[in-house]
């Protein structure tokens with residue numbers, strides 16, 4: 001495709017790929033391309049360890065499996081981070097427990113510290129001799145030859161600018177991607193009918209449920225819900241998320257966020273001796289969309305390619321799986337098995353197969369959780385039904401399989417209504433057996 005000018009090639013190593021952005025998507029892609037033997041340069045404007053703009057993340061076994069493939073060491077990226085084996089769903093006086101099912105030898109999740117995680121992935125990529133990385137390096141523009149991207153213009157820490165060329169430029173630069181903006185990348189499947197906002201902070205001294213690290217979702221308290229996840233170094237991340245209009249605030253976000261958290265008695269009780277140890281971060285009106293996968297000389301990956309509301313906790317999985325799909329397409333292109341257009345189409349197809357059904361499921365979940373139809377059922381019946389659903393073993397199994405992607409999200413969507421009906425039918429029977437002091441196995 002595009003050739004570097006000979007005078008530049010003489011001064012710098014020839015890179016097959018330059019990646020703008022070096023967090024999850026960028027580092028995972030760089031490591032895989034490096035393992036394929038391609039020369040890669042990663043350019044990142046922050047310095048590690050540091051937090052990304054926003055993220056309060058949990059990761060499950062499918063993400064860790066992909067990280068295994070690129071050699072990322074779990075004991076480093078999850079250092080001093082408790083294994084979460086239990087998820088609690090707490091709503092309307094009822095609570096349910098989901099044991100995270102085993103998938104690929106792991107029956108746990110991590111609410112990771114993103115600063116530690118991102119640095120570990122960066123180091124994992126740059127340990128490879130084929131991968132170079134520069135931090136404090138802001139990519140301010142793209143070099144073009146006609147419509148084809150041929151390089152990047154960077155601004156270094158010392159204020160100097162330079163142009164670096166390569167065969168392919170990748171935007172792994174997040175949901176507000178500069179590469180996408182400069183190339184006027186088209187949005188696809190944009191979904192903004194039901195706007196949501198999210199705010200979160202890390203705390204110390206939050207009481208665990210049953211003394212076990214867990215992730216707890218608190219719902220049924222109006223147009224927003226809460227998430228509390230036990231994270232690294234004894235900290236707990238607490239998020240409030242929901243309908244944007246219900247999370248509008250005047251004045252200080254810190255005070256607004258803390259007031260919302262303390263409004264929920266079950267959470268306030270756990271936080272009696274807790275101290276907030278970070279600022280409150282978050283995002284108003286979270287956008288949800290895909291972008292076109294790329295164009296002549298360029299491509300997008302991770303959030304730059306597809307970003308969405310974090311309710312399903314799958315953004316990091318998407319970043320690593322789209323990184324894998326793009327690396328494989330680039331390898332085919334480099335081997336001459338596909339031309340660049342075909343490689344982009346191949347990447348797009350694989351990436352959408354891996355991400356699209358979860359995206360549709362997320363949209364349904366946002367509607368059910370934060371924009372439900374008015375409920376005409378009396379509150380006590382609602383509470384009873386919620387408890388029957390939460391306590392049902394088939395529901396636990398289904399939720400566990402969805403989180404760990406052991407069943408495709410669209411299959412889960414098909415299975416959910418009959419499972420719900422069965423849960424509601426079996427609930428009274430289970431209650432009766434409990435009252436009679438009998439074994440409650442179904």
Ligand SMILES: Cc1cc2nc3c(=O)[nH]c(=O)nc-3n(C[C@H](O)[C@H](O)[C@H](O)COP(=O)(O)OP(=O)(O)OC[C@H]3O[C@@H](n4cnc5c(N)ncnc54)[C@H](O)[C@@H]3O)c2cc1C
Nearest residue numbers: 021024025045055056057058139173174302303310315316
């Ligand atoms: C509140 C919140 C909670 C979340 N919770 C979860 C969760 O529980 N589980 C989960 O899996 N996902 C979660 N996500 C999603 C997850 O954080 C993202 O999907 C993930 O960070 C995407 O990774 P990325 O590498 O594509 O982009 P980013 O993490 O955004 O990284 C992009 C990088 O590009 C760099 N960059 C940008 N522009 C330039 C430039 N011009 N030059 C050089 N560098 C540049 C940035 O500095 C940044 O480091 C959450 C997101 C939010 C907002």
